[in-house]
Amino acid sequence: CAFSALINQAAMVFIPGKGAVGVSYSKYLADMTLFSGAVVWNLGDNGAIGFGYHSLLSGDIPFTTSTAPTSGLRTAAGLGNYSVTDLAIGPSYARRLTDAFSVGGSVKYVSEGTSGATGIDESITTIAFDAGTIYTTDWHKFRIGASFQNFGPDMQFITDSNIKQTLPTTFRIGFAGEPATLPMGSVMVSAEIWKLREFDSVLNLGVEYWVNEFVAARVGWKAGYSGAEDEGISAGAGFKFDQGNLGIALDYAFTQFTLLDNIHRLSVGVGF
Template identity: 35%
Template sequence: MKKAVLLLAVLISFISSQDFKKVGTTGYVFLEIPVSARASALGDASVALFHTGADAIFINPALVGFTSKRHSLNFTFANWLADTKHQAGAYLFKLGNFGVFGVGFVRLDFGTMQGTTNANPDQPGNYVITEPFSADAMAFGISYSRMLTDRFSFGGFVKYVREKIWIYKSDNFVFDVGIIYFTGFRSLRIAGAIQNFGVDSKYIGDTFKMPSVFKLGIAGEILGEHNTPTRLSISVEALHPSDSPEKLNFGVEYTFKNFLSLRGGYKFNYDEENFTFGFGLAGFNIGVPVNFDFAFVNFSRLGSVLRIGIGAEF
């Protein structure tokens, strides 16, 4: 395990030393938008989190291998940048020792826009109004995760992705794969994941690559353990995206008696994103135990985003 982690670190260092610009080299970039409200509050330092719900399949599908409940649900909502709307949902079903099966969807709604067309191609600027049209991007997939030992879990997530504007669309299949391993030193854990890996896709006549990202992170508790009701957790995550420079996420979470969680984080080497914070409430029983998560993400010149999540396990 130590050799594998060292090899991955060397690989990231080598790739990051290459001097070239990768911005704007992939499509389906909506897949890079974080989904989980809890993770967003932690600066998205989430690949090695514990006590995760169904939304973990969007972070690292291996995380849900440690799920103890038979059923798990999660929905998140955010008014994203530029008046767009971002929604996601997931459902998990634990089938005994066979593992945990899941389904999930993500949708980015660009809204409705007014269509126009040139009245005279030889005179740009002269246009006539046509019918309104809409645009959106979505992903839907199935996941499988399994805890092989009390320290190790793996998982995978296969997704159908599609982007559409008016009558034009592009679609493809991508997949995620991840692992998480408890080192045996207190609750320290190491995790890694590859997301959005797939073959090139095409929109009308243009070919583009997938927005794949490799994530490697560690997490642990400096107060309590991962299974104690009151704990203070720290997580760090390094990312190597295929379409932007390397990034680093840092998060801190204090949980009091499995009821109230206070969270904060910081995101390094991003164009606009930096600090994050939020909180979570759990233990509400409305027939089934329900939890709520809230996250605030600062985008500097672009404003801010508030993400809300609701989940249930039973």
């Protein structure tokens, strides 16, 4: 799908037809909102090019100080709310090296800014790079992939300070395959290990069942990190159908949390 331009660019060469476009909306933790969008064009023997967009909106955050930490004192001091916006946007390219092996990468413009009624509007920018690879086989459609995301220089809000903000550099490696073909559909299992810079590694596991290539049911879970006890199981569904010369895909996913808000994700994809 088109979101490979954001996750593992090497997968863009496997998009059928002329290309695909996708948009995604997530109601994230603590009233944050995540928007994503991507478009990919299949160039045949010349590979595939894409363009991806990520944005994270914090929503209103009460502005407090050491002398006005509560709502009443904030009002008396004339303090309002502020918000934080993160943005990553840029082009991607992928190419087959053999029939089974592909590589890809992207360069991204990354920014983070604060705005609102605080009088301290600030923004910082940098450039980041992604790279990915995928190897496929005919044995149960088994494939293995790896990606390296958000590699780039640190960012600094205050120029005369030694405090810097590092990018969330992430390494992922995973596999997927279809161990069984059922009379009315197929089952795919996947596993992925990802490592976010200074944090512990996380294991992601998932199962997907397609009924007649039309309706899918999905379930997944995480293990091996500090939030695993709070984060519950994830589940979702997908639908695929044709509309003229277009292939339409609709997906929904839900992740349950004990202490934090549950996460809802919606996405729409179109193949052309």
